[in-house]
Amino acid sequence: MPALLSIGKFSQLTHLSVKALRHYDDIGLLKPADVDPSSGYRRYATSQVPVAQIIHRFRDLDMPIEEVRAVLAAPDIDARDRAVIAHLERMQETLAQTQETVASLQALLERAESSVPVEYRSVPAMRAIAIHGDIGWDQSVRWVSTALCELRDVVAAAGQRPAGPDSALFSADFFEAHSGDVVAYLPIREPLEASGRAELFEVPAANLAVTLHCGSYRDMDQAYGALGTFVVERVLGTDGPIREHFLVANAADSADLRTEVCWPIRAGAR
């Protein structure tokens, strides 16, 4: 007995608003079982209640509609479960990030204008292998870490050891548009055969103002703000990508991470 319900009643049964139901019809996520051809009145079947409830739950979890659609269209329980688990994992990540941000917030609000120690460094051009990419802000940490992992493998496969720390270059666009060129690289002593995404690369010589950032990458803006202010107030700045050296890149506690931030400065400045 597939009883039919008006949109209003269906809304009461499912706790989805009438506006939301019409929207789901428009985008084809949840089509009414029947539509009166003359009046356009939507009629829902009671058998659609469970689907509506599932949609409701996922939207409560802020799952994007296209993903909800994918979950509902999953060919089997396995595929569906995988989609659900993927979303839950992303939520877990977001949650962890939120925790970190909250933790750093109080410190930021109470911070006593801590002056960061800045060191000048003049580095020559270096041989390296690198992976280039046009990377979005949110993917950058993950992209850089997997790229470096790949590069370490290539260097090891060639029987060499890296001649310097895990590093990366970030273009101005990357900061200004939150999407731009990023180069992950590892310095090496001898040329080696490129493979996969890895390419030989010459890291240009540069004069740098360097500071050490201790802690999570999410707090890196502190180091950037302090270092950039330092450089700007002394009129040392010049163009060029910013470098990061990941001195300690894997730590159980993110407080143990160590990253050098290197700001390009004019030749001769010291």
Added chain:
Amino acid sequence: MPALLSIGKFSQLTHLSVKALRHYDDIGLLKPADVDPSSGYRRYATSQVPVAQIIHRFRDLDMPIEEVRAVLAAPDIDARDRAVIAHLERMQETLAQTQETVASLQALLERAESSVPVEYRSVPAMRAIAIHGDIGWDQSVRWVSTALCELRDVVAAAGQRPAGPDSALFSADFFEAHSGDVVAYLPIREPLEASGRAELFEVPAANLAVTLHCGSYRDMDQAYGALGTFVVERVLGTDGPIREHFLVANAADSADLRTEVCWPIRAGAR
């Protein structure tokens, strides 16, 4: 030495995108220290870096811009801390809700079309005191619970005891537009003097299909779906608000909550 920075450099220092900075200027959240009158070029002072970082942190936590503005404009540290804490508490709540939703999701996906036991009940008109309101979806749980708390106080102050469970009526609009009339009420035996928001109220007589919902209010859509389907498939339905009786409304574990959902049905149906 208040050095001035172009918008691009300031973006690199603060990790806010250029588009975001222009937006913050437009809405007056973060005005550049200076704007070139002829070219319109924005110039930021290094002293604005800390403010920008604070904005960045709060936006990372999804604090609405108007609240960020309020935090920045707070007259003293106390006021600012209160605003921050209020936001963190709201985040905590959201987090707890997310946990609950996740917990119920698996059950929902694996549910074996559990049939809910439905009971018919014919209730006479009842004397009650009530608080009325036009309530939005998200505020409803809190609003109803505080209203009932107030009503219990009024009844106790009159030397009476409630003649029935904590209850509420929900209009169709409340479900369909996610905002509408809600009446929180307590049945009483003798008339008593209204006070505060409380008013005397006659709960109308009704024929009801009733089911018992066990667990969190966030899962209530399950009971609504099952009960509504039951009523619709038997063509029992009639108009009128839906009632909830909060048999167990305060429990350390939300799994212990007990709520009756009462759906209006035609007279004579059984």
Added chain:
DNA sequence: TTGCTCCTCACGTCACGTGAGGTGGC
């Protein structure tokens, strides 16, 4: 017949992102 439910546009919301098209500064 009244009023209630439902309908379809069209536009608003929020915090920016995405171009287009153009100008200033080194």
Added chain:
DNA sequence: TTGCTCCTCACGTCACGTGAGGTGGC
């Protein structure tokens, strides 16, 4: 002088919400 940085519209995004103005069904 070139090209790079910056500018200002205007419109898009996402998942609906908010009316306006109108029609169908009991």
